[in-house]
Amino acid sequence: MQDVITIKGGKDSLRMQIDAAADWQEVLEALRLHLDQAGGFFAGARLVVEVGDRQVSEPQLAEMLELLQHHGLRPESLAAAARETRNAARTAGLAARPMPEFNPSQAAASSDGASTLLSRTVHSGQVVRHPGHITLIGDVNAGAQIIAGGSVVIWGRLRGFVHAGALGDHEAIVCALDLRPTQLRIATLIARAPEDAASHVPEIARIDGESIVVEPWGSYKRG
Amino acid sequence: MVRVITITSGKGGVGKTTTTANLGTALALRGARVTVIDADIGLRNLDVVMGLENRIVYDLVDVVEGRARLRQALIKDKRLPDLYLLPAAQTRDKDSVGPEDMIALVNQMRTDFDYVLIDSPAGIEGGFRNSIAGADEILIVTTPEVSAVRDADRVVGLVEAAEKGPPRLIINRLKPQMVSRGEMLSMEEVVEILAISPIGVVPEDEAILTSTNRGESVVFNQQSRARQAFSNIARRLGGEEVPFMDLTEQTGVFNRLFGMFGKR
Numbered sequence: 258m259q260d261v262i263t264i265k266g267g268k269d270s271l272r273m274q275i276d277a278a279a280d281w282q283e284v285l286e287a288l289r290l291h292l293d294q295a296g297g298f299f300a301g302a303r304l305v306v307e308v309g310d311r312q313v314s315e316p317q318l319a320e321m322l323e324l325l326q327h328h329g330l331r332p333e334s335l336a337a338a339a340r341e342t343r344n345a346a347r348t349a350g351l352a353a354r355p356m357p358e359f360n361p362s363q364a365a366a367s368s369d370g371a372s373t374l375l376s377r378t379v380h381s382g383q384v385v386r387h388p389g390h391i392t393l394i395g396d397v398n399a400g401a402q403i404i405a406g407g408s409v410v411i412w413g414r415l416r417g418f419v420h421a422g423a424l425g426d427h428e429a430i431v432c433a434l435d436l437r438p439t440q441l442r443i444a445t446l447i448a449r450a451p452e453d454a455a456s457h458v459p460e461i462a463r464i465d466g467e468s469i470v471v472e473p474w475g476s477y478k479r480g
Numbered sequence: 481m482v483r484v485i486t487i488t489s490g491k492g493g494v495g496k497t498t499t500t501a502n503l504g505t506a507l508a509l510r511g512a513r514v515t516v517i518d519a520d521i522g523l524r525n526l527d528v529v530m531g532l533e534n535r536i537v538y539d540l541v542d543v544v545e546g547r548a549r550l551r552q553a554l555i556k557d558k559r560l561p562d563l564y565l566l567p568a569a570q571t572r573d574k575d576s577v578g579p580e581d582m583i584a585l586v587n588q589m590r591t592d593f594d595y596v597l598i599d600s601p602a603g604i605e606g607g608f609r610n611s612i613a614g615a616d617e618i619l620i621v622t623t624p625e626v627s628a629v630r631d632a633d634r635v636v637g638l639v640e641a642a643e644k645g646p647p648r649l650i651i652n653r654l655k656p657q658m659v660s661r662g663e664m665l666s667m668e669e670v671v672e673i674l675a676i677s678p679i680g681v682v683p684e685d686e687a688i689l690t691s692t693n694r695g696e697s698v699v700f701n702q703q704s705r706a707r708q709a710f711s712n713i714a715r716r717l718g719g720e721e722v723p724f725m726d727l728t729e730q731t732g733v734f735n736r737l738f739g740m741f742g743k744r
Contacts, residue, residue: 380637380675381630381631401637
């Protein structure tokens, strides 16, 4: 059984996920308990709230924000599938972004047009971020970052850092003509490229059970 | 109309200053009016490489802060009448000038020169940002080493973000024999990684070291292989189509003979 509230460390902010089924009062209680237990651990941290496809009204949101701010957290943005919830967040002064509904079969498909196509070289120090899928025609050089809520397709050489399913989608995949990332993440899992020689065939990375597996495109297609 | 060209690299020690001095000299030899600016405030050495250290009276910071007029600070080259140096200050740091100062400075030169070459400091901080602020074009220097190429790639991204137009690439200190043995990145490999167009490849050449130590440009050394490379870059900057040197043929008769013995 999943916790009502999950708080995870992200790259430069915390991410709080809220169970979609739980009653709102239950959510607030769980949050209060979580923050009390943590002491001042979260104080000053920036926070992204992910509410999934739950509908949250303005008063409900205000109550939660007050609780978070009381414990020194700095809520910055809110990810929600429902437009009404995002509007409530904007009213409360948060940045709001859409989030694919928590449904694996839909998450695997495109999150209604939320994908982007780029044609360029991503150089070291540059970051491409998108809440949906990312398709890139070109190379991702070492030191560059690709972060997608959905899947990542690189028609070129992938040498940098890549994170697919960054909002928690375990169905996300990463594929590239030459898949040699310095680090590859899907959802909460992390993989490092092997040190030995490159295969130079198109490959695909996905989650299988509890780990990330990489296989040549040819065998994946047949499999 | 002047062209303001910044020579930068990210990584230190890849030959920005040598490139600036030699390219400035090569352009002046071809009849252009050229100023080279040392933007590495606090760590100046373009004056040393050009052998003009003992002629410095005023520097870039003096001009920016109004203690000297630009004309007073410019130092004429020892040999070429149309080559000038604006030296950096040695006793100040990079925060002494801002990007708007550099823009104002190069704008003062727009009428009197054909080329203004700016020697950027290493790094990607304030000094680098100052040096590209007034530039019309950017040349990125790298050596064929993985770490230098990585830093050059970072700079390519920053130049892109600064909307300076696509930078062009100079690959410096290439060792053809190491490339042919597969021990060094080739020009093609570096170009493929950085995805910018090359304007020159300069072979490793000991003459560079002796001439920079003596404070004179290698462009005056007729024997130097690097000399030809810098002259070619100057011609390409002028819009000429000059094929890239075939460096594999430059190994000389002796090495080719040794190569034959080696095969047996």
